[in-house]
Each structure stands twice: as structure tokens, then as C-alpha cells.
Amino acid sequence: MESELNHINPDVLQPSKNCKVLPLMVTLNIGGCLYITQKQTLSKYPGSFLEEVANRKRQGVPIDSKGNPFINRDGPLFRHILNFLRTGELILPEGFQECGLLVREAEFYGLERLAEAIKEHERTRGSSAETTFLEVIDSHERSQGLKVFCSDPDFIERLKGRIVQVSKSRLDGFPEEFAISSNAIQFRHFIKSETGTRLVLKEDNTFVCTLETLKFETVMMAFRRGFRLITSLDSSKGSIVHCEGLHFIK
DSSP states (O other), X not given: OHHHHHTSOGGGGSOOTTOOOOOOEEEEEETTEEEEEEHHHHTSSTTSHHHHHXXXXXXXOOBOTTSOXXXXXXXXXHHHHHHHHHHSSOOOOXXXXXXXXXXXXXXXXXXXXXXHHHHHHHHHHHHHOOOOEEEEEEEGGGTOEEEEEESOHHHHHHHHHHHHHHTTTSOSSOOGGGEEETTEEEEOOEEEETTEEEEXXXXXXXXXXXXXXXXXXXXXXXXXXXXXXXXXXXXXXXXGGGOSEEEEEO
16 A cells, blocks of 8 residues: 555645635624634634634634534624625615614624724714605595605505505505605595495495505504604594694604
């Protein structure tokens, strides 16, 4: 066997020049979420928590059942930290609402540049954000119907979809007769019944939903999307859905 090894060309034992050696990979368990990345990515900021973990400089880091370093922090948020290490840029999804928490995570990992980038993102967003207005006017008693106006067309589109849902398959799509513009919809045709005022289609009186349901869905969608009611409510009117005029801002 030894004589056979002596006849082997030593070049055969060396990696091919065309063979790329994969960089050292590191698996981290962040709050139960596993992340696999390159050691050099975690080492981008010397002296940071992650650089010390990746290079085994930090003592006392727990390991999970698979032998991976375990860090008891927010697992889902770590993807934004890892993306920052990869690209050097702060890239957050539209409508991201956890900047305060992400700053604390960045500070825990010793990534001051990331923490400052998040704070600057918040300052910029706050200064450039425009106020969004929502108005719900109920004039069905005066045969003018119910009108919903919002300066954000996306709210109107979402409300259209919700109305189709609550119609319980009575509508194939949002009726054109209700549409005014991308910022407004108006419902004019109502029929009074024992079960309440019913919104119907003009052409064939197809039942869509009750007036109370229509207003309730609009109000609940407004609250879910962060609108604040600025109308002073009159307790004598009863429920909020019985008010003739409701105004919201965001």
C-alpha cells in the first residue's frame, strides 16, 4: 500500500485550480429561527457581538441541541440585521412598524451604524408622511345614500373587496354603480325592512348587505389600518354606526 502511494502524482492530492473552496458557513439559532450565512458576513463589524460569536471570541454563548450557537433574541427581526450585514444598506418592507424594536436589537448586537440608520429612517419617514383623511357621510334618510371618501385610494380598493366578501357571494365583483372615483364610493339605493335598512343594486334590487354592516365594516377597517376618529360622538345617537358623519385621520 505504501509503495502504491509513493507512485501517486502529488498534484492529484491538491485542489484543482478550477475548484472553488466554499467559505466557512455558520448556523445561528436566533430565538428558535435558524439562519445560515458566511462567517465573513457576521465578521463585517469587528468587535460586534456577531463577529465575536462567529470567530469564537465570545465566551458563554449557549448552544442548541444541534450544536449551533443560540442567541435568545427576536428571531424574525434578525433577517433585517442579516440583510444589513450582507448589503451594507438598511432595506425595510413598506409599512414596517417595528423600528423601535429593531433599534434595540441592533444595539444588542453592537451594530451602532445599523441603529443610526434605523433612527434616520424613522426621522425621514416622519417628516415626509402625509396626513390621510377618511370621511363617512350617511345621508340615506335624505335619499343621498352613504358616501365614503379617502385620500388614500388603497383604502377604497380594500373596502371594495371587503364589501364583496360580506355580500356572501351575491356579488361577482364590486358594482360599478357604487364607484365615483379612485378616492370615493357612494351607495344610494336602500330599502327599509324588518331586519334593517338594506343596501341593494339599482337594476334588480339584489341584496348586498345592511347599512349597519356597511358602516361597521368601514369603521373597523379604518381602525385596523391605523386611522384615528376625530369626530366627537353624540351619546344620544347610540352606536358609532348610527352617526351621520364620521371623520378620521392617519
